[in-house]
Amino acid sequence: MYRKARSVPLKSSSSALYNNLSVLPLRDKPLTYFAAVHGSTVSLASAAADGLSVSHRQLQAKEGGPAVSASIVTQASWCVLPSRVLLVLTSQKGIQMYESDGSIMVYWHALDVLEPPPAQAVFARGIAAASGRFICVGTSSGLVLVFDVPSKGTNITLSEVLEEHHDSITDITSEVGENPNGAADLLTADDSGALCVWRAKEEFSLLTKISAFGWTCSSVKLWNGVIAAGYGNGQIRLYEATSGALRATVSAHARWIYALDLAPLTGKLLSGAEDSYVQIWKLSRNPDTGDIEIEHCHSECVTDTQLCGARFCDPEGNSFAATGYDLSEIVRYGQV
Amino acid sequence: MSARTLPLLFLNLGGEMLYILDQRLRAQSIPGEKARKVMNDIITTMFNKKFMEELFKPQELYSKKALRTVYDRLAHASIMRLNQASMDKLYDLMTMAFKYQVLLCPRPKDILLVTFNHLDAIKDFVRDSPNILNQVDETFRQLIDMYSCLSAGEFQLIRQTLLIFFQDMHIRVSIFLKDKVQNSNGRFVLPISGPVPWGTEVPGLIRMFNCNGDEVKRVEFTNGGNYISPQREGSFDLYGDRVLKLGTNMYSVSRPVETHMSGASKSLASHTKENAAPNPLAKEELNFLARLMGGLEIKKPNGSEPGFRLNLFTTDEDEEYASLTRPDELSYKVINIQATQDQQQNEELARIMGEFEVTDQPRQSTSKGDDLLAMMDEL
Known part of the structure; x- marks a missing residue:
């Protein structure tokens, strides 16, 4: 059972964008950082566990070249590497990387802006840290840009471009499990619903490709060799990461799923959708057959709110937070 | 976007x-x-x-x-x-x-x-x-x-x-x-009730498959809402x-x-x-x-x-x-656009702006209006 805890107020409301909440629990302080996108700005808030004493910071999308309208930020997410934590923003103009508290921008990568504007929108979207020293970011043309990040300093370089997707990247994630079985390190998803599973060694190589079935895959997670994917038809699908085999389908939500999250220590899965529900699930492997299993644990309705972001706030999944379109707060729930 | x-x-x-x-x-x-x-x-x-x-x-x-x-x-x-x-x-x-x-x-x-x-x-x-x-x-x-x-x-x-x-x-x-x-x-x-969108299933069913793709388990759950199947899709013709x-x-x-x-x-x-x-x-x-x-x-x-x-x-x-x-x-x-001078410099724009007088009385220019005027003077 989860019970509502004190909300964290935001300086501005959240936009309807996939995975529009990032949560970073600080290791050395009893504080949690939150980030959510509002149009061309990102609202950062740091809050103590009791939800009191909140401090705020606003970040702006960088404008590259002559702007016809304010560049919209598509996602903001913390990337936790062993050596450092960076806050990454993606927008219509490019990719911005900041120190974790948003104080200093350490890297800027501009996207090519075409004139006159093409019918196809141009933006970056989908952010994940991978294999110790990489940050991977997707683009609207289906590319996955791999940045090599040094343990300190600003000498970040574009080391590789992965070209397997034909549609806009929606989300990118890397293995979060403690005991990953298999070689899958990175998972990328696109607008058509296609998924690519990658292994990271010196270079990234394609392990398997899971084909689309007509619905956008808006959010993905990878846990101990299990893929969890959320789709526009409200379905969650579980796949074997190494083979791409379908292991479960869940009619989870009545409307478009906007966010999934996984608690690495317990295998709890969270899904948030436009139907105003957060659902909590539990993943496991049957010790006898090795089959992937999923059970439903909890339903939470955030009344009259189309959810756009939802995250666990701790590695066990004992608490979670969610954002909604037009809502100027982060709602929080804790286990009782 | x-x-x-x-x-x-x-x-x-x-x-x-x-x-x-x-x-x-x-x-x-x-x-x-x-x-x-x-x-x-x-x-x-x-x-x-x-x-x-x-x-x-x-x-x-x-x-x-x-x-x-x-x-x-x-x-x-x-x-x-x-x-x-x-x-x-x-x-x-x-x-x-x-x-x-x-x-x-x-x-x-x-x-x-x-x-x-x-x-x-x-x-x-x-x-x-x-x-x-x-x-x-x-x-x-x-x-x-x-x-x-x-x-x-x-x-x-x-x-x-x-x-x-x-x-x-x-x-x-x-x-x-x-x-x-x-x-x-x-x-x-x-x-949180009524028909789900066309192409969406009513929430509440989990289906699990073995490694051969055979369905091995079906579990129902209560999702909180009270949904029904949609009747038909509207016409896009x-x-x-x-x-x-x-x-x-x-x-x-x-x-x-x-x-x-x-x-x-x-x-x-x-x-x-x-x-x-x-x-x-x-x-x-x-x-x-x-x-x-x-x-x-x-x-x-x-x-x-x-x-x-x-x-x-x-x-x-x-x-x-x-x-x-x-x-x-x-x-x-x-x-509130009023081409103040040099209307001939850009005839087309001036024609459009000249016609565009829909406010009943001139109001105080906002700062935005001033910007626009200044820019039009530059044209």
Whole structure:
């Protein structure tokens, strides 16, 4: 059972964008950082566990070249590497990387802006840290840009471009499990619903490709060799990461799923959708057959709110937070 | 974001404007012939070929203020005049109605059905004028050409672009409050029952497969909502049953146009922000307006056709009161363009701007207006 805890107020409301909440629990302080996108700005808030004493910071999308309208930020997410934590923003103009508290921008990568504007929108979207020293970011043309990040300093370089997707990247994630079985390190998803599973060694190589079935895959997670994917038809699908085999389908939500999250220590899965529900699930492997299993644990309705972001706030999944379109707060729930 | 958003935004807001004008023309007992002329003139202007060509070019959305200027001009395309308070109210009603439709439409693709509902109704307004009907059908075909091939993901991007455009607008509309689809804080009510979108399964079933792909387990769960399967999909053709009711005319003699103008404090704050922010995009916006409105013809009332004034409020006193009490932060401050000098330097722009005088009296230039004037002097 989860019970509502004190909300964290935001300086501005959240936009309807996939995975529009990032949560970073600080290791050395009893504080949690939150980030959510509002149009061309990102609202950062740091809050103590009791939800009191909140401090705020606003970040702006960088404008590259002559702007016809304010560049919209598509996602903001913390990337936790062993050596450092960076806050990454993606927008219509490019990719911005900041120190974790948003104080200093350490890297800027501009996207090519075409004139006159093409019918196809141009933006970056989908952010994940991978294999110790990489940050991977997707683009609207289906590319996955791999940045090599040094343990300190600003000498970040574009080391590789992965070209397997034909549609806009929606989300990118890397293995979060403690005991990953298999070689899958990175998972990328696109607008058509296609998924690519990658292994990271010196270079990234394609392990398997899971084909689309007509619905956008808006959010993905990878846990101990299990893929969890959320789709526009409200379905969650579980796949074997190494083979791409379908292991479960869940009619989870009545409307478009906007966010999934996984608690690495317990295998709890969270899904948030436009139907105003957060659902909590539990993943496991049957010790006898090795089959992937999923059970439903909890339903939470955030009344009259189309959810756009939802995250666990701790590695066990004992608490979670969610954002909604037009809502100027982060709602929080804790286990009782 | 999506460069395919403007046609849908413009046509749906325009459709809502026509519903409201139609209802107010009746309520104000404007003679049938005159009312029909007003509707025909506005619809002819709205679906002007050159204007539609500009509209359908891929482009970003512009500010609410810039768009409001276009509707200001459109509403005055005939012999009817609206004063500032009525125009403000008209724009509030239009935007909140379409925001509701975008938010509630079951699948992102259904925004197209909402648009078709508006166009179907517009065609009914001009059913006795074959020429205008052809114009509307031409746009209808353009819409089908452009949008029927888009993927679900591209429609979602369009929907997200529209939702960003409408974000932080929480004006309370009495017809929504009465129908209990809007809360007193201005947020819309989201149902957790009824039919799921076409192509979506009713939540509640888990199916698990073994490594050979055989189903090995089926588990049901309670998801919290009370949903049912959808009956059928609406028609995306030129003619047909749209099934979806969003975007149809919600006004009638027994359900008149009314607004509560007490915007929630939150919306006040955001409006203030938008007005106060220095806008480096003014020039681009000006170009947009010039391009777009080059296609809009304005009819001036002449001797044979006496003009009249339409009131969006029940009485003139209410209108007067609304204009005096409307918070400054909520005012859209229509871009008041007056080409002050060197009109010949850019004849086309000057012609357009010269025609564009819809405000009753010159008002104090806002800082934005000053920017525009300065830039026009540079042209």
